Amino acid sequence: MTTMPSGPVLDKGLANTIASDSRMSFIDGQQGILEYVGVDIDSLARHSTFEETVFLLWNCRLPKKSELDGLVAQIRAEYDIPAPMWDLIRAVPKDAVPMHVLRTLVSALSMFDPEVDDASPEANQRKAVRLLAKTPTLIANFDRHRKGKPFVKPDASLDMAANFLKMLNGEPATATMARALDVCLILHADHGFNASTFAALVTISTLSDLYSAITTAIGTLKGPLHGGANEAVMHLLDEIGDMSNVESVIRGRLERKEKIMGFGHRVYKAYDPRATYLKTFAKKLAEDTGNLKLYEMSSKIEEIMAAAVGARGILPNVDFYSATTYYSIGLQVDLFTPMFAMSRIAGWVGHCIEQLADNKLIRPRCEYTGPHGVKYVPIDDR
Numbered sequence: 352m353t354t355m356p357s358g359p360v361l362d363k364g365l366a367n368t369i370a371s372d373s374r375m376s377f378i379d380g381q382q383g384i385l386e387y388v389g390v391d392i393d394s395l396a397r398h399s400t401f402e403e404t405v406f407l408l409w410n411c412r413l414p415k416k417s418e419l420d421g422l423v424a425q426i427r428a429e430y431d432i433p434a435p436m437w438d439l440i441r442a443v444p445k446d447a448v449p450m451h452v453l454r455t456l457v458s459a460l461s462m463f464d465p466e467v468d469d470a471s472p473e474a475n476q477r478k479a480v481r482l483l484a485k486t487p488t489l490i491a492n493f494d495r496h497r498k499g500k501p502f503v504k505p506d507a508s509l510d511m512a513a514n515f516l517k518m519l520n521g522e523p524a525t526a527t528m529a530r531a532l533d534v535c536l537i538l539h540a541d542h543g544f545n546a547s548t549f550a551a552l553v554t555i556s557t558l559s560d561l562y563s564a565i566t567t568a569i570g571t572l573k574g575p576l577h578g579g580a581n582e583a584v585m586h587l588l589d590e591i592g593d594m595s596n597v598e599s600v601i602r603g604r605l606e607r608k609e610k611i612m613g614f615g616h617r618v619y620k621a622y623d624p625r626a627t628y629l630k631t632f633a634k635k636l637a638e639d640t641g642n643l644k645l646y647e648m649s650s651k652i653e654e655i656m657a658a659a660v661g662a663r664g665i666l667p668n669v670d671f672y673s674a675t676t677y678y679s680i681g682l683q684v685d686l687f688t689p690m691f692a693m694s695r696i697a698g699w700v701g702h703c704i705e706q707l708a709d710n711k712l713i714r715p716r717c718e719y720t721g722p723h724g725v726k727y728v729p730i731d732d733r
């Protein structure tokens with residue numbers, strides 16, 4: 352039972368604050384447990400699909416076959432983007448950062464959605480589907496644009512992961528790669544009140560629109576302390592370059608009190624169950640794609656970190672082995688965080704709709720530390 356303090360208390364980073372409640376994700380940081388609406392993440396990664404997981408998160412139960420078919424049909428009907436959006440993608444600088452592009456294009460999408468400011472549950476549900484379905488099209492075709500390749504229209508005969516990889520690569524993905532991305536999308540779909548989800552909730556709590564909330568979330572996810580960590584892990588592996596350098600690079604960073612990306616978590620003080628799954632997954636994929644060196648360096652980093660800081664609960668998080676996984680799928684490093692966003696849109700919109708069902712403006716207090724009673728002095732007398 353959470354006892355409420357008598358009055359406002361300062362809680363920097365809100366580490367010890369329960370801001371609201373939700374039925375979507377259960378996280379036990381001490382035991383290393385993650386469940387989406389009570390279904391453990393390992394079972395979902397092994398047996399579910401991203402689209403089924405989206406239904407689970409949005410409806411708080413697993414779908415019947417006909418219900419899942421219905422959601423899949425709704426999503427696929429929304430894969431394509433409004434005609435002017437293709438022109439907008441062409442106008443984006445080829446060297447733009449993909450997370451900046453995604454933030455901008457998702458925001459631009461709102462201008463072509465006649466329901467953008469319709470806050471009814473039905474309209475929000477339709478917008479949730481549009482945001483989820485169109486994001487892969489935006490990411491893949493920006494990559495085509497920046498590489499000087501022709502756009503590839505979405506293929507409504509494919510599921511989200513396969514559709515994304517076909518648009519990105521201009522050819523059908525293998526079943527193995529499509530399933531690998533599908534599993535990554537499942538693992539990244541939701542995670543309680545992480546920073547980007549909470550940022551979205553702050554926005555939607557003002558009764559602003561869903562596109563604004565998701566734009567807020569994308570901007571928040573980008574940071575290397577959050578979703579940007581998967582790209583930072585890859586940059587670390589690139590810097591290390593070879594197994595022989597792992598020890599010196601990691602020890603050097605720890606000695607300089609620099610954080611090792613992909614490790615540590617605000618909530619997990621046991622192994623992040625998503626990292627547990629991704630570690631095995633990454634090894635198999637790395638073996639199959641000739642990237643075993645990346646996995647072996649990652650495993651060596653984990654060994655060194657376990658000895659140095661493991662006892663303090665600083666263990667691999669979802670981003671550590673997702674780096675090797677995404678790289679083995681053939682994704683460019685600066686598309687790793689957009690992959691995270693593509694999946695987390697499911698959680699973001701789900702939490703926003705949950706917030707609206709029992710809304711209260713999110714507005715914490717601030718501890719004032721400045722002066723009082725300061726006399727106003729005219730500028731010529733200062």
Ligand code: SDX
Nearest residue numbers: 542545575576577578580610611612613614615616617668
């Ligand atoms: C995600 O919240 C979520 O659910 C997020 C997420 C999701 O699904 O949405 O799970 C996804 O964002 C995972 C986290 C990705 N970020 C990283 O991998 C970046 C590296 N990790 C750290 O920056 C850090 O662990 C955080 C930001 C994730 C959590 O930090 P906290 O809870 O604010 O804790 P802290 O930074 O105050 O660290 C506590 C101590 C410090 O040492 P002291 O100052 O007490 O001596 O632990 C140390 C830190 O220096 N520490 C690390 C470390 N993480 C924490 N030391 C070395 N390497 C690290 N990675």
